[in-house]
Amino acid sequence: MFPFPLPxxxxxxxxxxLPRHASAVNFLFRLPLRVAVVLVAWACVACNSAPAxxxxxxxxxxxxxxxxxxxxxxxxxxxxxIGDLLFDGLTRVDRQSRRLPHLAASWDTPDDRTYVFHLQxxxxxxxxxxxxxxxxxxxxxxxxxxxxxxxxxQALEPIEAVDVLDPLTVRFxxxxxxxxxxxxxGLGTLSAxxxxxxxxxxxxxxxxxxxxxxxxxxxxxxxVAARNDTYPLGRPRLAxxxxxxxxxxxxxxxxxxxxxxxxxxNGIEPDALGWVRxxxxxxxxxxxxxxxxxxxxxxxxxPLNDVRVRRAIAHGIDRDAIVATILKGLATVxxxxxxxxxxxxxxxxxxxxxxxxxxxxxxxxxxxxxPDGDGPRPRFHLSYKTTTVELRRRIGEVLQEQxxxxxxxxxIRSYEWATFYNDIRKGNFQLYSLAWVGIExxxxxxxxxxxSQVPPLGNNRGYFHEDTIDQLTEAARHTAxxxxxxxxxxxxxxxxxxxLPVIPLWWTTNVAVMNRRLQGYEIxxxxxxxxxxxxxxxxx
Amino acid sequence: xxxxxxxxxxxxxxxxxxxxVVTLVFLLIHLVPGxxxxxxxxxxxxxxxxxxxxxxxxxxxxLPIQYARYLRRLARADLGRSLHSGRPVRRMIVARYPATLxxxxxxxxxxxxxxxxxxIAAAARPNSLLDALCRGGALxxxxxxxxxxxxxxxxxxxxxxxxxxxxxxxxxAHLVLPALTLGMGMAAVLIRMLRATLLERxxxxxxxxxxxxxxxxxxxxxxxxxxxxxxxxxxxxxxQAGGLLAxxxxxxxxxxxxxxxxxxxxxxxxRDYPLVQGCMLVIALTxxxxxxxxxxxxxxxxxxxxxxx
Numbered sequence: 001m002f003p004f005p006l007p008x009x010x011x012x013x014x015x016x017x018l019p020r021h022a023s024a025v026n027f028l029f030r031l032p033l034r035v036a037v038v039l040v041a042w043a044c045v046a047c048n049s050a051p052a053x054x055x056x057x058x059x060x061x062x063x064x065x066x067x068x069x070x071x072x073x074x075x076x077x078x079x080x081x082i083g084d085l086l087f088d089g090l091t092r093v094d095r096q097s098r099r100l101p102h103l104a105a106s107w108d109t110p111d112d113r114t115y116v117f118h119l120q121x122x123x124x125x126x127x128x129x130x131x132x133x134x135x136x137x138x139x140x141x142x143x144x145x146x147x148x149x150x151x152x153x154q155a156l157e158p159i160e161a162v163d164v165l166d167p168l169t170v171r172f173x174x175x176x177x178x179x180x181x182x183x184x185x186g187l188g189t190l191s192a193x194x195x196x197x198x199x200x201x202x203x204x205x206x207x208x209x210x211x212x213x214x215x216x217x218x219x220x221x222x223x224v225a226a227r228n229d230t231y232p233l234g235r236p237r238l239a240x241x242x243x244x245x246x247x248x249x250x251x252x253x254x255x256x257x258x259x260x261x262x263x264x265x266n267g268i269e270p271d272a273l274g275w276v277r278x279x280x281x282x283x284x285x286x287x288x289x290x291x292x293x294x295x296x297x298x299x300x301x302x303p304l305n306d307v308r309v310r311r312a313i314a315h316g317i318d319r320d321a322i323v324a325t326i327l328k329g330l331a332t333v334x335x336x337x338x339x340x341x342x343x344x345x346x347x348x349x350x351x352x353x354x355x356x357x358x359x360x361x362x363x364x365x366x367x368x369x370x371p372d373g374d375g376p377r378p379r380f381h382l383s384y385k386t387t388t389v390e391l392r393r394r395i396g397e398v399l400q401e402q403x404x405x406x407x408x409x410x411x412i413r414s415y416e417w418a419t420f421y422n423d424i425r426k427g428n429f430q431l432y433s434l435a436w437v438g439i440e441x442x443x444x445x446x447x448x449x450x451x452s453q454v455p456p457l458g459n460n461r462g463y464f465h466e467d468t469i470d471q472l473t474e475a476a477r478h479t480a481x482x483x484x485x486x487x488x489x490x491x492x493x494x495x496x497x498x499x500l501p502v503i504p505l506w507w508t509t510n511v512a513v514m515n516r517r518l519q520g521y522e523i524x525x526x527x528x529x530x531x532x533x534x535x536x537x538x539x540x
Numbered sequence: 541x542x543x544x545x546x547x548x549x550x551x552x553x554x555x556x557x558x559x560x561v562v563t564l565v566f567l568l569i570h571l572v573p574g575x576x577x578x579x580x581x582x583x584x585x586x587x588x589x590x591x592x593x594x595x596x597x598x599x600x601x602x603l604p605i606q607y608a609r610y611l612r613r614l615a616r617a618d619l620g621r622s623l624h625s626g627r628p629v630r631r632m633i634v635a636r637y638p639a640t641l642x643x644x645x646x647x648x649x650x651x652x653x654x655x656x657x658x659x660i661a662a663a664a665r666p667n668s669l670l671d672a673l674c675r676g677g678a679l680x681x682x683x684x685x686x687x688x689x690x691x692x693x694x695x696x697x698x699x700x701x702x703x704x705x706x707x708x709x710x711x712x713a714h715l716v717l718p719a720l721t722l723g724m725g726m727a728a729v730l731i732r733m734l735r736a737t738l739l740e741r742x743x744x745x746x747x748x749x750x751x752x753x754x755x756x757x758x759x760x761x762x763x764x765x766x767x768x769x770x771x772x773x774x775x776x777x778x779x780q781a782g783g784l785l786a787x788x789x790x791x792x793x794x795x796x797x798x799x800x801x802x803x804x805x806x807x808x809x810x811r812d813y814p815l816v817q818g819c820m821l822v823i824a825l826t827x828x829x830x831x832x833x834x835x836x837x838x839x840x841x842x843x844x845x846x847x848x849x
Contacts, residue, residue: 146592204625246796
């Protein structure tokens, strides 16, 4: 069939001594092949220097890696979730978002501007040095330093001074009574000696005193932490944890299937969970989360400055249907910023069930009648900004379809994250969709609804202004009485639900998919990996 | 001597290319929306803190002055520090660049390994079943997007038979699937290119003469026809090899391969100016280097090109 057998070509290419004029063949095949072989061999040597998974370690898959792990500078959710394993704050947060003793065994409040923390002995940094009040002071002072590039500096603004009373006692003096201060006591403690080496810049491998010690941090690749055998709150049962960045959702799924990842939390698409549940060696855990998804509204814009229009939009969105279909039930329809597990949650607020008829009536009353009844012409157009994430765009398309039913034409505009966020910060939007992650203190209502908190100072991105809410949120942040705060925030939640500065969508359910050999893992509401401290591997 | 002059002229031409890329990247990254200071300090930071940090980073200076400072630092091989991690950019790139080179080398290896025998065999026997299979296979290979081919190969070789790991970079076995994914498109183009140019040469008079003189068919194809068919293939090879760097971003994402493509993407997403500029500079330099090698190959393959210089 062929003028010469095919293997002959290969053989000749490899072995035949070609005449001088055949240098072209050399250049096309032999030379590149030899270069490639050398490069691959070099790659082989280079690659093989990387270690395999050590025994007793679990491998956790991450969608995004942290940009920095230094608790003074880390602001991304992943860094916070991993940080709980590496660093110890004075206090820790429980499932109801209350502050509990941690590095500090207890604290006193001699007056409403002073907090004295008594440290537990026995905590040691990775270099073996004990954790003292001086380290706590150095950590907070380095964030408060005027030269610091820390994004947390503003949050520590209420602190007037941090004083060391003795090696295990540290005192915080505030400029004025400020209840949300306790949220800042979760800041991971660093060694004063290490801080001195980089007072204003992030440390690449910060030394902590947590249940695991950081041993390797490769940006956007992996974080490796080894067990801290001297951890005073209990020696972890795992030898260590490897956080591996696997950006692609399908690859994460296949890694789990293969067994090369042991745990992926909130990193599997809802569509894939049906398949995951059929795999005998994988286990799916779900737990209510604190991430609040909402539609932001520009209240300076007509017709959105009319509360009837905002209520009509809220009635026009079938959130139950979106949760059931697109999110596969992995969310709970939200009534406000605070989730039902939160200590200050008020369930008795106005809710907006899907009711297109009611929505149409509200729009009619607001002066936006439907120009052609059931015809194609809308009452008005609105733009809706979102990111390029596929799930967000799909949700946008459903919202577009649902709002079209009540006569609102939604123009979806999806942008790359930095551009999208820049527009939101500048008020360059009508509607947008975003989420609040890691809500702890109810002072979030001050930051998002108080009239003083409009950009660039705060997060009141829609320019909402209501005097009563201003007074309530101010009063709530200046009283330390928990019952009084609960009462004030209950009223704030009630009024916010009536006035709708944002339209609540849902609280996202946390989903962990894990190998059945990983035992004892529990999902924390804020998706922290802290329970890896008590988890273990069951070899089968 | 002629070759040295040729090399120097190509190097001289590479300088404005790199300079142009550096300038363009600098301008573009400063023009797109998104403020790195907002990303670093958070949106609620005080205006005074933002002003101070902007001053510390030199971002409050006019763009031409920032550019001049950037070039001055560049002349000292100082790429600055990442705005977010605080690490030296040069060190970050050095840590990631070998991974991309490995991936590109592996892809090149697979591409040439597949394309050379298949392209020659298809041209040696045009319109045969093998030719049809090669052409069809090349078409499919060129049409398959990496984000689809990658998971497909994982399913076949990492899940179904467990011959290769799924993702990451922990040994040579980890290189096989991403290299195959990245090299497949290149192989497809090379097969089609090689077949077409070789077929054209095999119809020339000098080939008929060689056959009439009794040269064996392999000798006719491999030594006489192939030599003249190589030049356009080398051009494509050079362009494709450069494209491996840019195209590697998707493959690196699918296979969690810690290369410079993903680092560039991360830098752009977080508006990390020094890191974006550093990554783009290295990618541009690699492009220029590959094109330089391609030019030199031309000269080596075709002596007429050398003497024309």
